[in-house]
Amino acid sequence: MLRNTKVVLFLLFLVTMLTAQAAVVTPKPSAPTVAAKAHVLIDYDSGRVLAEENADERLPPASITKLMTSYVVSHELHSGNIGLDDEVLISEKAWRMIGSRSFIKVNTKVSVEALLRGMIVQSGNDAAVALAEHIAGSEEVFAQMMNQYAQQLGMFGTNYMNATGLPNPEHYTTARDIATLSAALIRDFPEHYAWYAEKEFTYNDITQHNRNKLLWRDNSVDGLKTGHTEEAGFCLAASAKRGDMRLITVVLGTRSENARAQETQKLLNYGFRFFETHQLYQANATITDTKVWKGAQDQLALGLAKNLTVTVPRGQYDDLAATTNIQQPVIAPIEAGAQLGEVEIRLGDEVIAKQPLVALTTVEKGSWWRRLIDEILLWIWG
Numbered sequence: 001m002l003r004n005t006k007v008v009l010f011l012l013f014l015v016t017m018l019t020a021q022a023a024v025v026t027p028k029p030s031a032p033t034v035a036a037k038a039h040v041l042i043d044y045d046s047g048r049v050l051a052e053e054n055a056d057e058r059l060p061p062a063s064i065t066k067l068m069t070s071y072v073v074s075h076e077l078h079s080g081n082i083g084l085d086d087e088v089l090i091s092e093k094a095w096r097m098i099g100s101r102s103f104i105k106v107n108t109k110v111s112v113e114a115l116l117r118g119m120i121v122q123s124g125n126d127a128a129v130a131l132a133e134h135i136a137g138s139e140e141v142f143a144q145m146m147n148q149y150a151q152q153l154g155m156f157g158t159n160y161m162n163a164t165g166l167p168n169p170e171h172y173t174t175a176r177d178i179a180t181l182s183a184a185l186i187r188d189f190p191e192h193y194a195w196y197a198e199k200e201f202t203y204n205d206i207t208q209h210n211r212n213k214l215l216w217r218d219n220s221v222d223g224l225k226t227g228h229t230e231e232a233g234f235c236l237a238a239s240a241k242r243g244d245m246r247l248i249t250v251v252l253g254t255r256s257e258n259a260r261a262q263e264t265q266k267l268l269n270y271g272f273r274f275f276e277t278h279q280l281y282q283a284n285a286t287i288t289d290t291k292v293w294k295g296a297q298d299q300l301a302l303g304l305a306k307n308l309t310v311t312v313p314r315g316q317y318d319d320l321a322a323t324t325n326i327q328q329p330v331i332a333p334i335e336a337g338a339q340l341g342e343v344e345i346r347l348g349d350e351v352i353a354k355q356p357l358v359a360l361t362t363v364e365k366g367s368w369w370r371r372l373i374d375e376i377l378l379w380i381w382g
Helices: 002-023 062-078 112-123 123-136 138-151 175-188 190-197 257-274 368-381
Strands: 038-043 050-051 087-089 109-111 200-203 208-210 223-228 231-240 247-252 275-281 290-291 299-301 307-313 320-326 339-347 350-359
Touching: 038 175, 038 257, 050 257, 062 112, 062 123, 062 138, 062 175, 062 190, 062 223, 062 231, 087 123, 112 123, 112 190, 112 200, 123 138, 175 190, 175 223, 175 231, 175 247, 190 223, 200 368, 208 339, 223 257, 231 257, 247 257, 257 275, 290 320, 299 339, 307 339, 307 350, 320 350
Parallel strands: none
Antiparallel strands: 038 050, 038 247, 087 109, 200 208, 223 231, 231 247, 275 307, 290 299, 299 350, 320 339, 339 350
């Protein structure tokens, strides 16, 4: 009898240990301390902010400005207004630019592609001004274009005065706005974003190296841009992809080249170690169906207009809960894309994502008989 009791107690002990092990999840410590005036870490796909400090403080961005210069140039290329092979006449103003340079010569012609790569990899101020003048006639008008795109992207803490990032009291942005711009550049112009991974570029027999040290230190890093002036300090916007997860970091106002790389690496390691990103729903896929009144059909598929992706602490994916809220009654006619409710994703008590539920197809009015019957039923049922 005693022996049997010992066996039962041992089995209960094993079950308890296994249950306890199964319940263990990866702990999520607080975000690291970052030696910078401002910083932000976001997941590219979900947009979730994983770490931030002073992310909305307006600060000088130095040459990170050239991310927007590149964005405007890419838009002009995409629209067909200019071409990569177009020859740009180099003005004296562009040639005389101070700071980092691509060493283009006055009154010579340089292709848009060479100028764009020189600006991205070498951070050439001369190349940035030459592109601005080619597109808008003057750098001042080009800065107006930059500000218009900033507004369209929701960068409301940003104001540009030039295409280079050279100091100006009215030239500023925020870490959050830079992250927004970085995501837009990766999303909208992936073919041009690939140039941000180039470690060196040669023009006029002069080879210069990319100032983003993380391109050599971390194989997952594939861009974006450095910046430095005495006023701005050492700044870096970077993006890295490990597996299916892409993160974007921005650090502004660090003390040195090494510091901006180290603080960025610290943020990237934190994000990849303690978080995971999952796509929950694909755009235009059916999530649920709803009853349609007075329609040519009585059921309608609902889904999302864009992918829904979430970022959660590692080990907590199975704790997610999804609910759908549908505006009732749904009465025809209904156009495809019409918003009819929302899907809500919760992790515990926290709502971590919301997105509108939309009609995936159009539903026309039903026959007069169907409309009459449904009208009576709606009246009866309230």
